[in-house]
Amino acid sequence: DAGITQSPRHKVTETGTPVTLRCHQTENHRYMYWYRQDPGHGLRLIHYSYGVKDTDKGEVSDGYSVSRSKTEDFLLTLESATSSQTSVYFCAISDPSGVSSYNEQFFGPGTRLTVL
Amino acid sequence: AQRVTQPEKLLSVFKGAPVELKCNYSYSGSPELFWYVQYSRQRLQLLLRHISRESIKGFTADLNKGETSFHLKKPFAQEEDSAMYYCALIDQTGANNLFFGTGTRLTVIP
Numbered sequence: 475d476a477g478i479t480q481s482p483r484h485k486v487t488e489t490g491t492p493v494t495l496r497c498h499q500t501e502n503h504r505y506m507y508w509y510r511q512d513p514g515h516g517l518r519l520i521h522y523s524y525g526v527k528d529t530d531k532g533e534v535s536d537g538y539s540v541s542r543s544k545t546e547d548f549l550l551t552l553e554s555a556t557s558s559q560t561s562v563y564f565c566a567i568s569d570p571s572g573v574s575s576y577n578e579q580f581f582g583p584g585t586r587l588t589v590l
Numbered sequence: 591a592q593r594v595t596q597p598e599k600l601l602s603v604f605k606g607a608p609v610e611l612k613c614n615y616s617y618s619g620s621p622e623l624f625w626y627v628q629y630s631r632q633r634l635q636l637l638l639r640h641i642s643r644e645s646i647k648g649f650t651a652d653l654n655k656g657e658t659s660f661h662l663k664k665p666f667a668q669e670e671d672s673a674m675y676y677c678a679l680i681d682q683t684g685a686n687n688l689f690f691g692t693g694t695r696l697t698v699i700p
Binding site (some may be wrong): 532582 | 646687693
């Protein structure tokens with residue numbers, strides 16, 4: 475597995491509380507992504523980053539914010555969690571300029587979040 | 591707009607039977623397509639990509655631009671092929687974001 479870790483791996487929280495998920499990589503890849511995985515929807519992109527402090531919105535960004543203060547870490551924050559944000563969250567990394575991993579995205583193990 | 595469609599949520603086949611997982615796409619440019627697989631309790635991983643024209647674990651997928659399809663095929667299914675399979679298309683205009691289909695859960699019956 476590529477050097478990607480996510481923390482926490484499981485979290486249960488209550489509606490209205492803030493939640494931060496962390497993605498950490500040791501591959502020095504430029505691009506990082508946050509997806510959510512839901513039955514019937516597959517994986518949908520929430521936010522992505524194309525460099526330190528460079529981020530942009532994905533398909534389902536409402537209710538989420540991100541930050542990337544250093545290459546290896548990409549944080550996803552739910553400012554005020556809602557039950558509709560119960561999901562499995564995956565982080566991914568890629569390095570399109572790399573020779574051996576052209577456009578391939580490598581995924582983390584996922585974080586299962588339950589909002590009660 | 592880009593779109594990936596996997597019409598089958600669930601697919602069951604017997605061990606040794608051929609398997610085909612369907613994927614259709616919509617994309618205005620020249621598409622770059624992938625198949626990702628997620629085995630039970632494991633992370634999502636790349637199975638194959640069309641530009642490589644490779645065969646991984648006996649699976650192949652051919653891009654058919656006329657039919658806008660990228661179906662995944664294997665002539666003889668194995669029990670260890672049971673997994674969730676996602677077809678994905680890359681958006682080459684931006685940050686190489688992936689657009690996923692909704693996935694097909696393949697079960698290979700012993």
